[in-house]
Amino acid sequence: MLVALILALLGVLLLAPPLSTNARTPALAAGVCMGMGAVVLSGRLSLFDMVTGLWAQDAATDFAQLVALAATVLAITLQRDRPHDAVPPGALVLAAAGACALASATHAATAIAGEALLAVALGIMLRAAGQELAGLVWTCGVGIAATLAGAGVLMWVTHGAALDRIAIGAGASPRGPLLAGVGVLLCVGLSPFTLLLPGGVWLGRSRRIPAALLGWILSVLPIAGTIPCWRLTRSLHDLEAVIGSEWRSVLAALAVISLCASTWQALRQRCLRRLWCWLGIGNASLFAFGLAAGAPGAHVEAALAGHACASLIAHAGAGAVLTMAEGWWGGNTRLQRFVGLGQRNAFLGVALGGFLGLLSAIPFTAGFFPKLHLMLAGQRGGLTWLVVPMALGLTWVGLVALRTARVLFHVKEKGRAEPLVGSPGLTLLVGLLGCAALGLGVRPLTVAWGY
Amino acid sequence: MSFPVLSLLIGLPLLTALCVAAAPRRWCRWVAVGGSVLGLGLGLWAFLDIERDSAADLQAAYEASGGILERALDRAGLSDPDTREVMRDLLRGQEPESEEVRDALEALAGVRTALLRRREVVQLGQPPVEVERAEQGLLLARARVAELTASFESLRLDLREFRRVAYGVQRRGFRRIEYRAWIPQLGVSYFLALDGLSAALVCLTQLIALLVIGGVRRGNHVRRQCVLLLCLQAGLLGVFLSLDAVLLFNFWVLSLLPAYLMVATGRGGPERAGAALRFVIPHALSSVGLLVALGALALHAPDGPSFNLLALAEVAAREGISPELQRLAFVGLFVGCAVRLPLVPLHGWIGALQEHASAPASAMVQGAFVKTGVFGLLRFTWPLCPDVVTSPGVVTALGVVAGVTVVFAGLTSLGRRRLSRLLTSLTILHGGLFVFALVSLTPASLAGGLLLSVTHGIAAAGVCMALGMLRRRGVERLPHCAGLAHSAPRLALVTSGLFLTLALVPGGGAFVGGLLALYGSWQSGLIEPWIAPWVIAGLLMSPAAVYLLLQRFWARGGDLPRGELRAAEASVITPALVLSVFLGLHPRLLLDGVHTWLHGFLQLLTD
Incomplete structure (x- = not known):
């Protein structure tokens, strides 16, 4: 919580006029985020968090905070070349604060507070990007209300008090299984920050989000939004003797429907940024599937951590390439523009195709083993009937990525095309992310079990 | 472990692809041809050497599995040379995961407890402070025993792998084994080996790759065509050499990607994009069935999840997999291979591909890619579902x-x-x-x-x-x-x-x-x-x-x-x-x- 508090203060400071117009503000914001990352790594702030009682500083929180901070630094770096339409770094830091708060919340009230902070920061960022806010305000409002209602239902069913300490009191509701399903559906499905459909539809409908910001949203929000749900469902798993296990099927089915629906939307897109956005929403639904499949002993947390890393790499990499493309073509990222990119800059063509492919389960990359682990956990947990459509959905994602790769390597005309030169810094970043994707594909235990 | 010839066989095309990507355009084809000639030579050597005396390979297999044993002893914290020797003697028997091993572990824990008890008895005549200390020591020792027992659990996990490798290799006559535990928690390993079937198909792939690369026409796309061809070759070789289902599935899918890109972006007919889509969709969908079937079989292995194809085949042969599961798995596995073979009515992709793809792409697909279907039927579909077939x-x-x-x-x-x-x-x-x-x-x-x-x-x-x-x-x-x-x-x-x-x-x-x-x-x-x-x-x-x-x-x-x-x-x-x-x-x-x-x-x- 202290991390979130410091970041929030800094975010407000950076949004104030003297600092928000200063050219060195991005560097300052990135530096502070890195410093906070080091603090999280060293674990020095955990004492304060444990004292407050309503927040937790455990491995999951550390992980989410590190991902949020890393994504924030990346997003600030990616925008370096486009100062005219960049999102204010202060807003990004504020959003990181919201994500950190949400990830460390252990009570429904603190989770809602984190969500509210995140919603405000997102509003500022999207407004700066020229996005109409009416839809966001409506969706976030409904989503937060639904989360609150869902948490309330679950607490009533289980007579519990906190997300990670739910206890069955005397005379638990006889309609437990049904209500538990409804509660989880409200809590997870309608939350705007798990990016699960229908709660995450606001992102799919947003049209003017720059690639750097979109990368941040896609990599941070699902993790921050999923961790409170993970605390909740971990308790529900322990209570299955009383409340039944139907909620798992409901949640897994919702995740699979969300995956397939968003991939279908991705297939219809003619703009690469929006295609990526829908693929990212589909990819986020695997977190919810993991929550449903994560029976005790399945070690599904390891798979979720690996999946989160793969998402971060994929979204940061795709964001970097698309940021370069926005620079080349004045913000236009229509798919037609990318025809023959592989011929004009083979490295970036391969990288973009690879990063989109990472969202499916391409072998020997960071995306494969977490998804395999989730599938096996689902099979072990009796969700085989949902594992098959999930695998088909992932195959569909792979086909969309392959179709995009074909466009990238399609040869428009004979002869040598004019080469496109990317920014050296971003190209280096793309290379490093590519190495990380391959490295985690070959040594998946580095993140999944080492944390 | 002896020299990793099989890893080299798979890695050589990838290395050549990197060289081709970096070489000047006029040298691309020659670099690719050079790499393919080397690969063919290696493949032929492996094939002609397959029927030699198996003693050396058996020794290599034991060395590989012995490596697992040594690592397991390290992880269990058994640094004392005498204890290690005793454990080695016990575990190198015919049945390393037998009751004796468990008894040995329990006896070890028992010996430690007895030692502590004796020390406690000796101290009975001492003042109360000393007795309290002794009790604390006892508690600490018990904690150590508990810790040791936990370590032995992981030791047993590793020994299970040891048994799987050594037993399967011994029984089925595999050569040039390369084994490393990859994700033990999921039962996934990096397991390559060569037998007559894989050696024949490896030689076939290398030969066809050489012919096809030799036939790539000079022009704008020579570099891309050669790189994709070499990646496809590496994927196919990986399929033919893998003995772990997940590793095999990785290569199985990996071979699909360059094949798709070769068809879609090569110098074929005007409808090549559609042909590529018709090619990739049935293959990708059938791969899902394959993965789900392999996953279901792996989860039902009696010793915990294992994707080791040899161990799974042994389990299936000993009627360790229920007929219902075998039937369901057979459908997934057979369809996955039948699409590649191709059999009626799953043959729709091949006509469009042959008509619209470029000559190198169709040659590689018809000559070598299709053979993965043959291999799949022989390597896992039939052995894993013996009752059904x-x-x-x-x-x-x-x-x-x-x-x-x-x-x-x-x-x-x-x-x-x-x-x-x-x-x-x-x-x-x-x-x-x-x-x-x-x-x-x-x-x-x-x-x-x-x-x-x-x-x-x-x-x-x-x-x-x-x-x-x-x-x-x-x-x-x-x-x-x-x-x-x-x-x-x-x-x-x-x-x-x-x-x-x-x-x-x-x-x-x-x-x-x-x-x-x-x-x-x-x-x-x-x-x-x-x-x-x-x-x-x-x-x-x-x-x-x-x-x-x-x-x-x-x-x-x-x-x-x-x-x-x-x-x-x-x-x-x-x-x-x-x-x-x-x-x-x-x-x-x-x-x-x-x-x-x-x-x-x-x-x-x-x-």
């Missing part, structure tokens, strides 16, 4: 599928007006005949099926390259072929020879293979007798279709001249013809190499 109902059903495929292919070959479509029909026919041979489960039929398959790979790749040459000369449909033998006699001769080999005409390896397959099926008596006449009728239709083609070649007329076969072109397709004829004249070259594998395979299924 030997049950009379399934045998009859598969015989009918094979018969329908052969008759369908024979009939369609008679009506084809395009050369590429004729080749497609012949490929489908070979797939059907292979399944017919496989269902019979006799040494003759299996040897025949494999010979048929290898010969088809070589000849089909040659025909694809020849069709590319003909396409450049304006010959795509049957009417265009009129008089080709007069304007380009050498090209017509080689193309005719390759087509005749594919049509199972005497003289080629496919003829011997087909004959053996039919003989083996008759010998086994497993298949219903009414299916065989249909298969023979289908087989007789394909030579008729090819004779019609030859008639066109040698007819008078047509638009002359078309250009004779150049030396560079001849160097690509002539070796294919020579080899497929040589396999017909000297089939023992292949059959001797697969002898041990064949008997191990049949023993596994019929024991």
Whole structure:
């Protein structure tokens, strides 16, 4: 919580006029985020968090905070070349604060507070990007209300008090299984920050989000939004003797429907940024599937951590390439523009195709083993009937990525095309992310079990 | 571990691809050819060496598994040399995961507890403070024992792998084992090994890759074509050498991606994008079934999840997998392989691909990629579902599928007006005949099926390259072929020879293979007798279709001249013809190499 508090203060400071117009503000914001990352790594702030009682500083929180901070630094770096339409770094830091708060919340009230902070920061960022806010305000409002209602239902069913300490009191509701399903559906499905459909539809409908910001949203929000749900469902798993296990099927089915629906939307897109956005929403639904499949002993947390890393790499990499493309073509990222990119800059063509492919389960990359682990956990947990459509959905994602790769390597005309030169810094970043994707594909235990 | 030849075999094409990507454009093809020649040499060496004395390899297998043992002892915190020696002696027995090991572990814990108790008794006469200290010491020792027990749990996990590797290797006669635990929690390992089956298919892949790379035309896309070809080659080699289901599945999917990109972005027909999509969609969907089936089997392994194909086959052979699960898994595995083979009605992709893809892409797909279906049936579908594949109902059903495929292919070959479509029909026919041979489960039929398959790979790749040459000369449909033998006699001769080999005409390896397959099926008596006449009728239709083609070649007329076969072109397709004829004249070259594998395979299924 202290991390979130410091970041929030800094975010407000950076949004104030003297600092928000200063050219060195991005560097300052990135530096502070890195410093906070080091603090999280060293674990020095955990004492304060444990004292407050309503927040937790455990491995999951550390992980989410590190991902949020890393994504924030990346997003600030990616925008370096486009100062005219960049999102204010202060807003990004504020959003990181919201994500950190949400990830460390252990009570429904603190989770809602984190969500509210995140919603405000997102509003500022999207407004700066020229996005109409009416839809966001409506969706976030409904989503937060639904989360609150869902948490309330679950607490009533289980007579519990906190997300990670739910206890069955005397005379638990006889309609437990049904209500538990409804509660989880409200809590997870309608939350705007798990990016699960229908709660995450606001992102799919947003049209003017720059690639750097979109990368941040896609990599941070699902993790921050999923961790409170993970605390909740971990308790529900322990209570299955009383409340039944139907909620798992409901949640897994919702995740699979969300995956397939968003991939279908991705297939219809003619703009690469929006295609990526829908693929990212589909990819986020695997977190919810993991929550449903994560029976005790399945070690599904390891798979979720690996999946989160793969998402971060994929979204940061795709964001970097698309940021370069926005620079080349004045913000236009229509798919037609990318025809023959592989011929004009083979490295970036391969990288973009690879990063989109990472969202499916391409072998020997960071995306494969977490998804395999989730599938096996689902099979072990009796969700085989949902594992098959999930695998088909992932195959569909792979086909969309392959179709995009074909466009990238399609040869428009004979002869040598004019080469496109990317920014050296971003190209280096793309290379490093590519190495990380391959490295985690070959040594998946580095993140999944080492944390 | 000895020198990792198999990893090198897979890695060499990838390394060559990197060199090709970095080389100047005019050197690209030569770099690729050089890498392929090296790969072919390695593959041939491995194949010809496969039947040598197995003592060295057995030793290597024990060394590999011994490495697991040493690591396990390290992780268990047993640093004392004497204790390690005792554990080694105990664990190197025939059954390392037996009750004795558990007893040994429990005894070890018991000894420690007894020592502490004795110390406690000695201290009985001491003042209360000392007694309290002793009790604390006892508590600490108990904690240590508990810790040791936890370590032994992980030791047992590793020993399970030890047993799986050593036992499977010993029983099935694999060579050049490369084993490393990859994700022990999921039962996934990096497990490569070579047997007769994989060695034959590795050589085939290397040979076809060399021919195809040699036939890539100079131009703008030579670098990309070579890189994709080499990546595809690496993926296929990985499939043929993997003995872990997850590793195999990784390569299985990995081989699909470059194949798709080769078809979609190569120099094919205008509809190549659609053909690529028709190619990739059924393969990707069938891969899902394959993965789910493998996952279900792996989770039902009695010792916890394991993707080790040898261990799973042993479990299945000992009736450790329920018939219901085997039936469900068989559907997933068989469909996954049948799409690749291809069998009717899952053959839709191959026609479009052959018509619209570039010659190198279709040669690689028809010659080598299709063989992954053959390999999948032999490596995991049959061994993992032994009860299903030997049950009379399934045998009859598969015989009918094979018969329908052969008759369908024979009939369609008679009506084809395009050369590429004729080749497609012949490929489908070979797939059907292979399944017919496989269902019979006799040494003759299996040897025949494999010979048929290898010969088809070589000849089909040659025909694809020849069709590319003909396409450049304006010959795509049957009417265009009129008089080709007069304007380009050498090209017509080689193309005719390759087509005749594919049509199972005497003289080629496919003829011997087909004959053996039919003989083996008759010998086994497993298949219903009414299916065989249909298969023979289908087989007789394909030579008729090819004779019609030859008639066109040698007819008078047509638009002359078309250009004779150049030396560079001849160097690509002539070796294919020579080899497929040589396999017909000297089939023992292949059959001797697969002898041990064949008997191990049949023993596994019929024991």
